[in-house]
Amino acid sequence: xxxxxxxxxxxxxxxxxxxxxxxxxxxxxxxxxxxxxxxxxxxxxxxxxxxxxxxxxxxxxxxxxxxxxxxxxxxxxxxxxxxxxxxxxxxxxxxxxxxxxxxxxxxxxxxxxxxxxxxxxxxxxxxxxxxxxxxxxxxxxxxxxxxxxxxxxxxxxxxxxxxxxxxxxxxxxxxxxxxxxxxxxxxxxxxxxxxxxxxxxxxxxxxxxxxxxxxxxxxxxxxxxxxxxxxxxxxxxxxxxxxxxxxxxxxxxxxxxxxxxxxxxxxxxxxxxxxxxxxxxxxxxxxxxxxxxxxxxxxxxxxxxxxxxxxxxxxxxxx
Amino acid sequence: xxxxxxxxxxxxxxxxxxxxxxxxxxxxxxxxxxxxxxxxxxxxxxxxxxxxxxxxxxxxxxxxxxxxxxxxxxxxxxxxxxxxxxxxxxxxxxxxxxxxxxxxxxxxxxxxxxxxxxxxxxxxxxxxxxxxxxxxxxxxxxxxxxxxxxxxxxxxxxxxxxxxxxxxxxxxxxxxxxxxxxxxxxxxxxxxxxxxxxxxxxxxxxxxxxxxxxxxxxxxxxxxxxxxxxxxxxxxxxxxxxxxxxxxxxxxxxxxxxxxxxxxxxxxxxxxxxxxxxxxxxxxxxxxxxxxxxxxxxxxxxxxxxxxxxxxxxxxxxxxxxxxxxxxxxxxxxxxxxxxxxxxxxxxxxxxxxxxxxxxxxxxxxxxxxxxxxxxxxxxxxxxxxxxxxxxxxx
Numbered sequence: 001x002x003x004x005x006x007x008x009x010x011x012x013x014x015x016x017x018x019x020x021x022x023x024x025x026x027x028x029x030x031x032x033x034x035x036x037x038x039x040x041x042x043x044x045x046x047x048x049x050x051x052x053x054x055x056x057x058x059x060x061x062x063x064x065x066x067x068x069x070x071x072x073x074x075x076x077x078x079x080x081x082x083x084x085x086x087x088x089x090x091x092x093x094x095x096x097x098x099x100x101x102x103x104x105x106x107x108x109x110x111x112x113x114x115x116x117x118x119x120x121x122x123x124x125x126x127x128x129x130x131x132x133x134x135x136x137x138x139x140x141x142x143x144x145x146x147x148x149x150x151x152x153x154x155x156x157x158x159x160x161x162x163x164x165x166x167x168x169x170x171x172x173x174x175x176x177x178x179x180x181x182x183x184x185x186x187x188x189x190x191x192x193x194x195x196x197x198x199x200x201x202x203x204x205x206x207x208x209x210x211x212x213x214x215x216x217x218x219x220x221x222x223x224x225x226x227x228x229x230x231x232x233x234x235x236x237x238x239x240x241x242x243x244x245x246x247x248x249x250x251x252x253x254x255x256x257x258x259x260x261x262x263x264x265x266x267x268x269x270x271x272x273x274x275x276x277x278x279x280x281x282x283x284x285x286x287x288x289x290x291x292x293x294x295x296x297x298x299x300x301x302x303x304x305x306x307x308x309x310x311x312x313x314x315x316x317x318x319x
Numbered sequence: 320x321x322x323x324x325x326x327x328x329x330x331x332x333x334x335x336x337x338x339x340x341x342x343x344x345x346x347x348x349x350x351x352x353x354x355x356x357x358x359x360x361x362x363x364x365x366x367x368x369x370x371x372x373x374x375x376x377x378x379x380x381x382x383x384x385x386x387x388x389x390x391x392x393x394x395x396x397x398x399x400x401x402x403x404x405x406x407x408x409x410x411x412x413x414x415x416x417x418x419x420x421x422x423x424x425x426x427x428x429x430x431x432x433x434x435x436x437x438x439x440x441x442x443x444x445x446x447x448x449x450x451x452x453x454x455x456x457x458x459x460x461x462x463x464x465x466x467x468x469x470x471x472x473x474x475x476x477x478x479x480x481x482x483x484x485x486x487x488x489x490x491x492x493x494x495x496x497x498x499x500x501x502x503x504x505x506x507x508x509x510x511x512x513x514x515x516x517x518x519x520x521x522x523x524x525x526x527x528x529x530x531x532x533x534x535x536x537x538x539x540x541x542x543x544x545x546x547x548x549x550x551x552x553x554x555x556x557x558x559x560x561x562x563x564x565x566x567x568x569x570x571x572x573x574x575x576x577x578x579x580x581x582x583x584x585x586x587x588x589x590x591x592x593x594x595x596x597x598x599x600x601x602x603x604x605x606x607x608x609x610x611x612x613x614x615x616x617x618x619x620x621x622x623x624x625x626x627x628x629x630x631x632x633x634x635x636x637x638x639x640x641x642x643x644x645x646x647x648x649x650x651x652x653x654x655x656x657x658x659x660x661x662x663x664x665x666x667x668x669x670x671x672x673x674x675x676x677x678x679x680x681x682x683x684x685x686x687x688x689x690x691x692x693x694x695x696x697x698x699x700x701x702x703x704x705x706x707x708x709x710x711x712x713x714x
């Protein structure tokens with residue numbers, strides 16, 4: 001399994017500029033369980049690597065996240081940054097389901113993210129377009145981004161107070177009225193200011209999700225890009241395409257966040273089936289895609305499965 | 320297998336270990352077998368199946384046309400090729416047949432003298448198996464989605480009924496009354512399940528995305544509302560926003576030891592919960608497609624290690640390991656959506672019913688015969704054989 005993951009990392013290098021770092025620097029492991037043996041990219045590695053090596057806001061193209069509203073650090077340069085000409089869609093946040101396409105074991109991803117969240121190293125926040133989609137960011141990155149985007153506005157004081165009290169003390173995804181009022185003294189006008197600033201977004205009557213300012217613009221780019229990449233696959237013959245083919249194609253103009261970003265998003269959200277095919281010579285050289293129509297079950301295997309299938313599809317029980 | 324047997328014989332291994340290993344091996348090799356099928360009686364989709372817990376011999380099935388059929392699963396014919404025959408049925412011509420689709424059937428947990436069935440015609444009927452007459456009928460205001468009777472209860476005879484109304488009703492078999500109500504859900508209750516570990520603990524799942532655990536002796540309210548984000552469980556007021564899924568919660572199943580609860584929802588997710596603390600164990604099964612508007616009846620294996628969950632997934636059945644979330648295989652064979660499946664723990668067989676009116680039996684594959692010496696010799700291509708023989712007779 002380790003070899004396969006390393007191989008896939010190489011396969012995913014595309015001319016779009018994204019490259020998966022196959023050997024991230026060794027990180028501080030989250031204490032508790034040791035990572036499972038087959039994980040090549042345990043969460044701690046990527047997360048800490050991103051924190052340590054990459055100053056937030058600096059990009060390979062040399063720009064800093066400044067007046068455009070900044071963005072989040074991409075973990076270990078997994079996602080290439082969009083060209084400087086793009087407005088409003090600077091470095092995108094990492095989505096939780098994108099991690100599923102990098103690490104095989106989804107349960108391990110969830111549990112380690114939960115542990116990191118409880119320790120306060122990362123925060124999960126809602127982006128607003130689907131209740132199942134969460135963005136992941138380091139706590140310090142998040143606070144810096146929020147402070148930067150509210151700098152100079154009149155609710156900056158409330159936001160700062162929120163970040164210092166409620167945000168810092170409870171590593172939760174959502175806040176409810178009772179606790180905000182009782183423990184931290186935020187009254188309704190304060191909460192309205194927080195919602196206007198984009199730090200909170202409505203979940204239910206009297207409870208709010210943690211959110212990030214500027215999410216709306218990001219979501220717009222993201223949905224357009226996702227539809228465009230999915231369209232590229234659906235227009236292909238037999239609705240399937242080799243991964244290397246897809247990466248070598250020129251991204252349509254609607255894709256502002258970069259092809260690899262959307263590829264990880266589609267695989268992780270299981271909007272496409274992804275499996276390994278073999279050439280006639282029996283070597284494992286290709287990976288293909290078969291987009292699952294969005295509302296129908298997985299498990300459409302049109303191509304034969306000679307030998308091992310380390311990917312999403314299950315192996316035959318007679319193995 | 321021989322190693323396990325000799326270790327058991329020598330006392331090196333616990334007796335349970337051999338049994339678990341062999342059960343697991345059998346479950347991993349489940350497949351359709353041409354020698355085994357179930358007689359086809361239903362004229363429309365099969366909604367529910369239940370195997371009696373006493374002997375594992377008789378199976379009930381309920382169909383979309385209101386028909387209930389009773390099958391004998393045991394093979395006394397001394398031939399490997401066997402069709403599970405229907406012994407009797409409550410057909411359309413029966414005077415007390417359900418008017419609409421039967422959603423849930425369940426055997427009485429203690430013996431096969433009685434079974435219960437609930438249907439979209441807003442009734443729950445208690446049947447006497449020998450005479451096939453309803454002994455009692457409970458009427459409700461809304462369609463009944465699901466009912467369940469506790470498999471371990473000795474001190475009560477309550478049947479929990481989930482209907483279109485947000486209130487869960489408890490019907491008492493001993494007194495014939497259905498006055499006890501559990502309030503807390505906001506929309507229709509799609510699935511109910513009693514805990515196999517504690518006789519008073521009930522789990523209910525509703526279209527309002529919530530799963531609640533109740534102790535039926537407690538009048539004040541539910542014990543826990545499951546929260547998929549594992550937020551703080553401080554006060555009941557903060558539980559108002561807890562959701563177990565991001566859509567309707569369709570199906571509930573306790574694991575056989577009752578320590579964990581599996582829930583499945585229309586947000587295409589299946590979640591595993593610790594049933595005593597209500598904590599989400601965060602096991603991720605991936606996308607478990609679920610388009611059912613009513614309940615989805617899935618089941619878990621018993622006596623294996625690791626335990627498996629059999630979940631109807633479109634027209635196939637997906638087999639997952641429960642505690643690690645891995646998809647083992649998809650059992651293909653049905654022509655239309657699979658509605659229900661049930662596991663026979665004594666022989667590690669799986670029976671599944673679907674909209675194509677068939678009940679399929681998935682049996683463990685037979686072991687391949689060991690190749691013996693003669694067979695090995697025969698495989699040699701005669702072109703490579705030489706005429707030289709080393710035996711003394713031929714000199």
